[in-house]
Amino acid sequence: MTDQKEMEEASHHVVSPVIYIIVGSILLVLTGVTVWASYQEWGNFNAVAALAIAVVKAMIVVLFFMHVKYSSKLTKLTVFCGLFTFLALVGMTLADYFTRAWGRW
Amino acid sequence: MSDSTALAHAEHGHEEHPSYLRHHFENVEQQADAAGFAMWLFLLTEVMFFGGLFTAYLIYRNWYYPAFVQASHQLDIFWGTLNTAVLITSSFTMAMGVWCAETRRRSGLVFCLILTFILGIGFLGIKTIEYKEKIDKHHVPGFHYSLQSFTNPQSDPEIYEKYHDKPLALDMARHTEVYFSLYFVMTGMHALHMIIGIAILGFMIFRARGGAYTNGHVTFVENFGLYWHFVDIVWIFLFPLLYLISRHQ
Numbered sequence: 001m002t003d004q005k006e007m008e009e010a011s012h013h014v015v016s017p018v019i020y021i022i023v024g025s026i027l028l029v030l031t032g033v034t035v036w037a038s039y040q041e042w043g044n045f046n047a048v049a050a051l052a053i054a055v056v057k058a059m060i061v062v063l064f065f066m067h068v069k070y071s072s073k074l075t076k077l078t079v080f081c082g083l084f085t086f087l088a089l090v091g092m093t094l095a096d097y098f099t100r101a102w103g104r105w
Numbered sequence: 106m107s108d109s110t111a112l113a114h115a116e117h118g119h120e121e122h123p124s125y126l127r128h129h130f131e132n133v134e135q136q137a138d139a140a141g142f143a144m145w146l147f148l149l150t151e152v153m154f155f156g157g158l159f160t161a162y163l164i165y166r167n168w169y170y171p172a173f174v175q176a177s178h179q180l181d182i183f184w185g186t187l188n189t190a191v192l193i194t195s196s197f198t199m200a201m202g203v204w205c206a207e208t209r210r211r212s213g214l215v216f217c218l219i220l221t222f223i224l225g226i227g228f229l230g231i232k233t234i235e236y237k238e239k240i241d242k243h244h245v246p247g248f249h250y251s252l253q254s255f256t257n258p259q260s261d262p263e264i265y266e267k268y269h270d271k272p273l274a275l276d277m278a279r280h281t282e283v284y285f286s287l288y289f290v291m292t293g294m295h296a297l298h299m300i301i302g303i304a305i306l307g308f309m310i311f312r313a314r315g316g317a318y319t320n321g322h323v324t325f326v327e328n329f330g331l332y333w334h335f336v337d338i339v340w341i342f343l344f345p346l347l348y349l350i351s352r353h354q
Contacts, residue, residue, distance in 0.1 A: 012137065012323075014207045015200075024197035031189045035182065038349035046353060050345035058338045065200045065334045067327075072138060075145060082149035089153075090160050097164045 013070040023064040030057050125322040137324050144328040148335050155339050158294070162287045162346060169280035171273060174351040175255050176284035178268045179244060181235065185348040188231045189340065195224035196337040203330045206313075206323040214319055214326070218310045221333070225303045232296055239285070246286045252278045268352075291343055298336045305329055 034053040038046060063069040068079055123133060130136040166173040202217030242261075243251035254261040255278040258270040273281075309329065312318070318326045 012134075012207065014204065017201060017204055020197060020200045020204065024193065024200075027193045027196075028190060031186065031193065034345055034349065035186050038182070038345070038352050041353055043353075047350040050350050054342050054345050057341045061196065061334050061338050061341070065196055065337075066331055071141070074138065074142060078142060078145045078149070082145070082152060086149075086152050086156050090156055093160050094163060098167060 013067070015064065015067060015070060019064060023060055027057055027060060030060075123321060125320075133321075137327075140324045140328060141331075144331050148331060151335060155291075155294070158287070158291050159342065159346070162291065165280075165283050165287065169277065169283060172255070172277050172280035173284045175258075175268075175270050175273060176281035176288075177347060177351040178264055178270060179239075179242070179254065180288075180348045181238075182348055182352075184231055184235050185344055188228055189344050191224050191228050191231065192337050192340050195221050195228070196334050198224065199330050199333045203323065203327055206318045206326045209319045209321070211313065211316055211319045215310060215313050218306055218313055222303060222306045222310060225299055225306065229296060229299060229303075232292065239289075244281075244285050246282045246289065250282050250285075252281070255281050288347060291347070295336065295339050295343060298339070302329075302333055302336060305332075 030053055034050055037049045037053065040046070042049065062079065068076060126133050126136060130139065198217050198220040202214055202221060205211075205213035205217055239245055240248075242254065243249050244254070252275070254264065255270075255273045256275060257272055258265045258268075264270070272278075306329075309318070309326065313326075
């Protein structure tokens with residue numbers, strides 16, 4: 001029983017609350033930053049900035065709250081493959097729609 | 106472990122093991138890895154589901170740009186920001202709940218789960234305030250939808266003072282209904298995920314009070330945490346796309 005318990009503790013990385021507090025605070029600060037950025041007059045760059053901040057926030061959540069940084073290679077590969085497929089599908093769809101009318105006017 | 110179960114295990118060649126280890130797994134680590142892997146596969150199907158909605162939103166925004174800009178001016182950035190903060194805080198309390206389970210702190214776990222539960226309800230409460238405003242203004246697609254705020258922006262002084270929108274032509278104004286369709290579908294599906302999450306949280310609070318999850322078997326809490334954080338991520342993208350990116354156009 002003790003062997004099992006030791007194995008279980010060794011294989012399971014426990015993320016400390018300090019990291020959660022730092023990560024949670026960063027996320028709240030970034031929320032403030034993205035609202036601030038939306039009040040600036042940056043033209044098209046407003047949308048780019050808002051999405052860039054959202055991507056950073058999502059990455060922080062995935063890596064720390066969802067423990068991917070501390071997970072097995074299988075999990076990391078699964079997450080990466082999923083996101084890659086997602087971006088390929090969305091990218092190709094949007095490329096099609098946004099270029100469909102080119103040269104027709 | 107009683108003698109009879111120990112004997113049963115000895116018969117099929119096992120050492121003693123925790124009661125929550127299923128027999129088709131070699132050890133606890135393999136079992137947890139398999140569950141985590143499966144949870145991620147499920148979440149990836151969810152990514153594809155919401156991804157389709159986001160793609161539809163971007164395509165229609167590109168097609169009916171003026172209508173989408175003016176329609177999104179109807180959303181209140183204050184409520185959106187507050188809701189983002191509420192949801193991120195609930196993700197934090199959920200992460201702390203997972204830590205409490207891992208370090209076997211029963212009352213800490215129950216406390217964190219209750220906080221997450223309350224913050225989840227708070228999010229839905231704020232969403233209800235926003236939905237009610239849309240209902241009052243007849244901005245719900247298909248239910249006596251009103252174009253007045255878009256064909257005659259000055260009739261909606263609260264919004265007009267902030268944005269000074271020019272009136273839209275009738276054919277473009279009609280497409281604000283597409284914006285609100287996507288708004289209600291995307292935030293509605295997100296809210297549905299929250300409601301399911303809150304129901305499971307209630308179940309977990311009930312079980313955690315009895316000592317579940319703090320006996321070394323944290324898989325359920327951990328994988329629920331993954332789900333809850335995923336729902337948080339969906340909102341992290343919904344918030345800028347629906348509320349923020351059209352402020353100056």
